[in-house]
Amino acid sequence: MKLRFTKMHGAGNDFIVIDATREPVELPPERWQALADRHYGIGADQILIVGKPNDPANDFSYRIVNSDGSEVEHCGNGARAFMHFVTAKGLTTKRRVSVEIMPGLITLEMDAAGAVTAGMGVPVLDAARVPFDAAGLVSRREGELDRWPLDLGAGRTAEIGVVSMGNPHAVLRVDDVDTAPVTTDGPVVENHPRFPRRTNVGFVQVVDEHHIRLRVWERGAGETLACGTGACGAVVAAILAGWVKSPVRIAARGGELSVAWAGPGSVAYLGGPTAIVFEGEVEI
Numbered sequence: 001m002k003l004r005f006t007k008m009h010g011a012g013n014d015f016i017v018i019d020a021t022r023e024p025v026e027l028p029p030e031r032w033q034a035l036a037d038r039h040y041g042i043g044a045d046q047i048l049i050v051g052k053p054n055d056p057a058n059d060f061s062y063r064i065v066n067s068d069g070s071e072v073e074h075c076g077n078g079a080r081a082f083m084h085f086v087t088a089k090g091l092t093t094k095r096r097v098s099v100e101i102m103p104g105l106i107t108l109e110m111d112a113a114g115a116v117t118a119g120m121g122v123p124v125l126d127a128a129r130v131p132f133d134a135a136g137l138v139s140r141r142e143g144e145l146d147r148w149p150l151d152l153g154a155g156r157t158a159e160i161g162v163v164s165m166g167n168p169h170a171v172l173r174v175d176d177v178d179t180a181p182v183t184t185d186g187p188v189v190e191n192h193p194r195f196p197r198r199t200n201v202g203f204v205q206v207v208d209e210h211h212i213r214l215r216v217w218e219r220g221a222g223e224t225l226a227c228g229t230g231a232c233g234a235v236v237a238a239i240l241a242g243w244v245k246s247p248v249r250i251a252a253r254g255g256e257l258s259v260a261w262a263g264p265g266s267v268a269y270l271g272g273p274t275a276i277v278f279e280g281e282v283e284i
């Protein structure tokens with residue numbers, strides 16, 4: 001059976017996008033993993049599945065599969081690419097759509113110039129709901145941010161903030177993202193037993209009060225060139241800690257994102273570029 005797909009990216013975070021609005025597309029994790037493989041498959045960080053909403057009051061549903069085949073709750077760059085996709089494919093003529101994701105509902109808005117802003121939901125700050133197991137730990141409070149000591153083994157400890165955007169994020173502050181231990185400490189934190197659902201790991205360098213540099217080791221995908229929910233998690237933690245003020249520009253390796261957040265209880269808004277790279281079809 002042939003499966004049509006569209007290859008896209010948002011600031012270098014790349015996706016296989018599938019239109020499942022006419023008929024559902026169900027594959028086992030290992031098949032998704034094979035499609036995302038950069039040598040034996042199409043290659044992507046995530047696969048985005050565009051579907052009909054469960055509640056007719058909403059416009060679409062949205063499923064996300066990481067390149068390791070794990071289905072996850074949210075993908076911010078993917079949400080922005082989603083809006084570009086449904087508009088370009090004529091699946092909607094609306095400029096603002098509501099989209100069902102695993103944890104709830106997000107809103108996507110495209111302006112007259114085609115730029116997409118994603119209303120990413122209200123960040124969850126309660127460690128237990130990230131989920132992060134803080135049993136036996138004493139946090140150091142910085143501003144309104146709890147910074148937790150995380151044992152990395154070999155006598156090393158990292159200090160992390162934890163935020164959920166529907167998906168879990170650990171946030172570490174570093175002096176220089178270019179020399180940060182992303183590929184060594186990233187997988188250790190991703191798979192740490194105190195994160196029962198694993199976690200994404202953001203390494204933040206503060207440039208000034210409206211500008212950070214960010215590298216993200218993503219759960220189920222490794223380091224990506226940009227991470228939308230990671231940008232939200234990093235900015236939320238940095239605002240709570242008093243390091244930055246909203247809005248914040250995020251310099252990722254693959255491009256520039258923006259996040260605006262008015263503080264606890266409010267929705268975080270993510271902006272940034274999206275592109276369609278090519279169309280194709282693949283035997284599944």
Ligand SMILES: N[C@H](CCC[C@H](N)C(=O)O)C(=O)O
Binds near residue numbers: 045075226
């Ligand atoms: N790796 C993430 C999903 C993709 C997030 C990222 N690509 C984004 O733009 O938010 C997770 O397992 O939660």
